[in-house]
Amino acid sequence: MVKSNEILLIKTLEAKNELAKKKAQEKQEKCQLLKEETDRKALIEERRANAAEDKAMAKLLQEENKIMMMNRNEMDEVTKEWHDMARLEILERRRLAGRGHALPRFGEHGGSASGGGNGGGEDFIL
Structure with missing residues (x-):
């Protein structure tokens, strides 16, 4: 009977051991899935930020092109x-971009995105 109890005890311990291993493996798999989900969300957020940055840059380029093409005859x-200063800033930004430098925002070199008169610049804000 003692031997039978020992066998029963050993089997119970083995079952507990197996259950503990299984729980540890499930926990590890859950952590891995959580990490993958976090990585996936971070990638999506990075793509959204890049898309927003691309959209902002496209808008900036559109506005700069508008300034560069303005007709000065009626100004x-x-x-x-103001138009001359804005054009010079745009040209400088584009020169810097061609050399791989970070681009300053429009108006950072002492110019202004707002100007009086008929130039249409008063609604141009960056």
Whole structure:
């Protein structure tokens, strides 16, 4: 009978051991799935940020192209001065971009995105 109890005890311990191993493996798999989900969410967020940045850059380029193509014939002197400064800033930004430098935002070199007159710049805000 003692031997039978020992066998029963050994089998119970083996079953507990097996259950503990199974729980540890399930926990490890759950952690791995959570890590993969976190990585996937981070990648999605990075793609969203890149898309937003691309959209902002496209809008900036569109606005800069609009400034570069403005007709100066009907501008007053103040607007012409603003227009010249804006064009110079745009050209400098594009030169820097061609050399791989970080681009300053429009208006960071002392110019302004707002100007009086008929240049249409008063609604251009970046």
